[in-house]
Amino acid sequence: MTNGEAQEDQTEDRMIVKSRRLELPEESLPTFDGSFENWLLFKNAFRNMVDSRTDLSDVDKLYCLKSALVGEAANKTKIFATDGIDYFKAWELLERSYEVKRILISLHLSLIMNMKTLEKETAAGLSKLANDAQKHVASLKALGVSVTPEIIVHILESKLPKTAIDRWEANLDRNEFPEPDQIYEFLYKSAMRASNANDQRSQIQRKRQVNHQKEGGRFSSNRAFLLNASRSCIACKAKRHPLYMCDKFKKLPIPKRIELIKAAKVCYNCLRSHRDYPCKFSNCTICQKRHNTLLHLENYPTTSKSNIAKPETTQRD
Template sequence: WFPFYDSFNSIIHSNASISDVQKLQYLKSTLTGDASGVISALEISAANYQIAWDILKERYDNRRMIVHTHIKAILDLPSLTKEDSTELRRIADGAIRHVQALKALKCPTAHWDDLLVTLREWQSSLTGTETPTFKQFKNFISQHCLVLETTNKVSLASKDTNKNSQTNAKRQSTCAATVKSKCNYCKGEHPMYYCKEFLALPIKQRAVEVRNRKLCVNCLRSPMHSLDKCTSRGCKICNVKHNTLLYTSTSSAEDHSGTSGTGESSLRNSTTAVTTHSSNIQGKDHIMLSTAVVNVIASDGTSHSCQALLDSGSQASFISRQLAATLGLPLRPLNVTISAVNSTSSNATMATKVTLQSRLNSYCRMIDCIVTERITEKFPKTLNNHSNLNRACRVVAYCLRFLRRPAGITTHFVSHEETTAALQLMCRIVQQHSFPEEYKALSSNKSLNTSSGILTLNPFLDDGLIKVGGRLKHSNITQDARHPVLLPKNHELSRRIITQAHVRSLYAGTQATMTAVRQQFWPLALRSLTRKIILKCVKCFKVKPVHSETIMSGSTKIGQVVLIKQQGLHPLHWLLGRVQSVHPGTDGVVRTAEIKTAKSILTRPLTRIAILPIDDSSDKR
């Protein structure tokens, strides 16, 4: 308002040679926005000029409101999230502009040094105990802008001259921009995360010192921003929003996971349990983890032997629901989300305390465990990593030899008995995983449930394997053919067995492959699974090619009367038409034609057209 008032008053309002009508015309032409709307209802006349001028002065000549607007603009200046010369220069220019405007309004800005200086964090550059002035603060901001602009120009110049050292240039420019920052702990000329005194403190004491100084726990620098607005990256170990120097295994788990331990409150108060593995092996689909056999104390005080899976990357302990029920452990409610790799998650609603005891000495410990339905898959992905069943059996046989260490083995090659035992082991694991209720009932000599899907096969348990019963037990065939091993449908083991039988039978058809499989195994839905495998067999596809029908280019001519073949209709009901045009391909062979019927024009391939034997000479006569 004041620049407009001074300029308009000196040029137009105080000029006696200009009439009031002209002054009002000039006034309306210079106003925009709300100011123009205030006097828009006044007509251009000599009497309305003074009225319009008084309205504008009453509306906008408010010194108190103008001062308040400038002060509010100073307080609303944006804060810097990172060191940037452009943003810092814009903030400094804005503050100086508003302060000079207040000074022009005769406000006592010379006595506002304490108020203006405390708006920015620059106390680390001050020496002595005297109160700084706004002029010192302005000089500090200008000098800091020059430093940032210089370092940015140096980094940009290094990028243009040497593109191969782009990463090193960025690191050097970053160091140049932050080397002047002072440590908030010892007041030295180095960042806080390089301070030897701070690094010598225990991790818990570091966290206490950071909180006492009200610093950001993520960047350890300015307290002017909150944790959620910090642009620095989080912890390099747990990826949580805190500095890596403040990382502890217990604090990370308490922040976002229910960690196993002796304390009950840490697991009870948590809402998320994160379980990951620290290994990252490229080209591998799974990780081999160690196992141990330990004793677990049941609710009645008895000791039970169980197998424990040791995962050094897990942040919580787990127990299967079946084992917890067998031990009779008391459960307590819990609501956690178990997150794993690839962003997979599952919910758990129960937890319990488990007492572990060593089998070799008197070591004993009680831990908190989350109750889950299943901890790991019973059947590993061994079959998916090998091209055929024989190779997978040899791998399992080598593993069994390593675990059992039988005496008297002098060769490195596995025998037929070892591969057979490996195949039986895989079948047993698959049956326990696919038919858990049936396997448990047959192991306890109980009858199967009437709703079981394998009840009609009269299954029984023989040497740890579920086999098919029936009237074939009196036939004159082998024992394996009389009672084949039961396998689930659509399982990878069933597919590998069918594929092996198909290859061994010299790529026979569906019936012959099924006969070869049932000499030892009985997969469910065998016929449909065999058809799918044979359909995808590459060699079977190559020896049975589908021959394309030869198309004669000269058999169809324009003007011929044809019938359009329609599937499902008698030839007497096919559409009658006449060939209007033909469409040869790039090789000159005609394969499609346009046919005009009684109602429309259709484009059909020549294989769907029947040419009528009509004599053209009879038509001419």
């Protein structure tokens, strides 16, 4: 065989391998980053999805394995070429590095006992609690350690917020201890309940925002009135009440009242500061002009509507 023919055969082999690799389940493969916590789950998943397949060569399996490893685990297998012999060597290296039974048992026992206690019911928190418990129990079982159902239920109960534990206990039989599957089901149903409640709150919030936008200036104007009413009176300086309720203001001669209003730069009509929003108060009850009745003079100075109904200069909070 000539050199040219040999090169053609090698190129053809690479194309065949590349073509076959495109059919491998790369996107659905689990990944492993070198954490002891995830080793057993990764090992079982990879063996079921890749290692057990008879239609894949060892070269393809090593390609899948190296594609599934990230971080520290990926660094360990960099020394291996993509060939059939190195697939077994790479797998043995991973097992020696991460399948340390004593460490794995201690780790999963610690993780299941120290799962985060939920302060409130959330869909994510409740689902994670159920998922993590089942993951650690399954890992311990694979290591030959059996966690009794009573311990599993007790640990999960201790992680629930009061609102959830009250509902859980309300449905329990007095003389029978619940099974793990019961509390798992309760957690998933509670997660769905929390998710639905959150969706409803979001819808209510969106409706409020829409209503707020529709009300526009009217809402802002009313809010300005309320804020203004909470400030100290500009006449007596001592109390927080509307100016038209102030006894000291009412005792002033009308010209003095007008001077006070002008100096304070508040609205001549409602006696409040409401920025640039139009005044909603009614007119003077005596002459029906745009000023407050407390400012009515028989010969009220001729003033434009805008000057009477609004302060001369807008006052900001």
